[in-house]
Structures are given as structure tokens and as C-alpha cells.
Amino acid sequence: MGAFQPIHWILVAVVVLLLFGGRGKLSSIMGDAAKGVRAFKDGLKGEDEADKPVVKPTPSVEGGKD
Template identity: 65%
Template sequence: MGGLSWVHWVIVIGVAALLFGGGGKLSGLMGDAAKGIRAFRDGLKGEDEVTDKSAAATTTPLPRTEREKEEVRS
């Protein structure tokens, strides 16, 4: 106990090879994750603009027809 056997070293080397080997797979994966986060943030910014426009549209009264005007007067 306390020491690393050859099996442990093989596992550690195998995991390191999977993560860091093969032409920058990890950096490519992290770049893709960064692009996804950036797209998510841009999507959230777009939703704020849409909700602001829709909120402004709901606060303005709609034009009433003649029939609705008569109902309000009665």
C-alpha cells in the first residue's frame, strides 16, 4: 500500500494518452465547448431584446373598432 504498482502506472499513462494525445483532441474539445458557451450567451442576449420589444408592444393599447367603442360607452 502507498506505492504505485506497474498496473497503476499503465492506467495513468493510458488516461494521459487519451486526454492529451492524438493531435490536440482536448484543446479541440475545449474550443468547441467555448463556442457553445458563446452561442448560449448570444442567444440569451437576443432573448432580452425580443422580450423588451414584446413588452413594449403589449403596453401600447390596440386600436378599438367602432363596436368596441360603443360597448365601452354603454
């Protein structure tokens, strides 16, 4: 008796298909969750940038053109 019998491989395959399946409901839910996490992280970055003062660059004057 091995550690993984054929029924174990079938169960693993079913779980993988449910999680990463093509157009399944669970895969779309996971994609939506990932978008939510990404939006949350972007929101946190926005707060850090809002605390910093905005410095406008001054135009440089190039000399020596004839």
C-alpha cells in the first residue's frame, strides 16, 4: 500500500479543478478576492502618498544655446 492510492489522486484532481478551474464559480470568486486585496493595498499606498508634501519641480534653465 502506497501513500497515495488512485482514489487520493482523483480527490486531489477534483480539488484542483474546483480551485483553479476554467470558468467555475470558485475561480471567479478567488479572482474577485484577489482584486479586493489589490485595491486594499493600493488604498494603503494612497494614504502614505497623501501624507507626503507635494513638491513641484522647477523648470531648469538651459544656457549656452546659440
